Amino acid sequence: MKTAICYYSRHHGNTRKVLDAMAQEGSVDLIDVTTRQAVRLEDYDCLGFASGIYGFAFHKVVVDFAQQYLPAGKPVFFVYTYGGAKGTGAKAMVTLAQEKGCPVLGEFSCKGYDTFGPFQMVGGIAKGHPDAQDLEKARQFYRQLCSRRQEGTQP
Numbered sequence: 001m002k003t004a005i006c007y008y009s010r011h012h013g014n015t016r017k018v019l020d021a022m023a024q025e026g027s028v029d030l031i032d033v034t035t036r037q038a039v040r041l042e043d044y045d046c047l048g049f050a051s052g053i054y055g056f057a058f059h060k061v062v063v064d065f066a067q068q069y070l071p072a073g074k075p076v077f078f079v080y081t082y083g084g085a086k087g088t089g090a091k092a093m094v095t096l097a098q099e100k101g102c103p104v105l106g107e108f109s110c111k112g113y114d115t116f117g118p119f120q121m122v123g124g125i126a127k128g129h130p131d132a133q134d135l136e137k138a139r140q141f142y143r144q145l146c147s148r149r150q151e152g153t154q155p
């Protein structure tokens with residue numbers, strides 16, 4: 001299965017660590033949505049969209065990128081990391097996928113080290129995350145997603 005995951009990961013690279021773990025499981029291209037590059041998302045079997053949670057939601061750059069480039073009907077999944085309060089999580093992406101007729105295959109999230117604002121004063125929260133267990137769960141999530149598609153039990 002050929003997959004691309006379009007992501008934004010700036011605060012501590014937490015989300016990118018999760019995506020690197022998933023990419024160990026198969027053919028996955030990681031696309032940083034802030035770099036200008038020619039991408040043909042039509043060529044992939046399925047697409048992931050990933051972000052740290054910023055202000056209780058997926059980062060706007062990822063939502064805007066998907067709004068512009070997500071091909072109609074393409075199967076999608078979502079990945080995010082958060083310090084402690086995920087807020088609406090991937091809700092904006094789910095809504096967008098529905099608008100574009102894209103089946104949602106699943107969603108993975110875990111905590112990510114957070115030193116934003118006042119948390120810096122206490123050395124941050126969710127220290128050490130994503131940890132080895134988070135990364136193993138991420139690999140498992142992607143493995144299961146691939147095998148469900150291979151078995152034809154998912155779009």
Ligand SMILES: Cc1cc2nc3c(=O)[nH]c(=O)nc-3n(C[C@H](O)[C@H](O)[C@H](O)COP(=O)(O)O)c2cc1C
Pocket residue numbers: 008009010011012013014015016051052053054055056057081082083084085086087111112113114115116
């Ligand atoms: C500007 C800013 C806003 C944030 N807002 C939230 C938030 O609303 N809820 C939360 O749980 N974490 C919040 N965080 C923490 C990040 O979601 C968390 O550290 C995440 O793992 C960052 O992912 P990244 O390192 O891949 O960018 C925020 C961090 C920053 C820098």
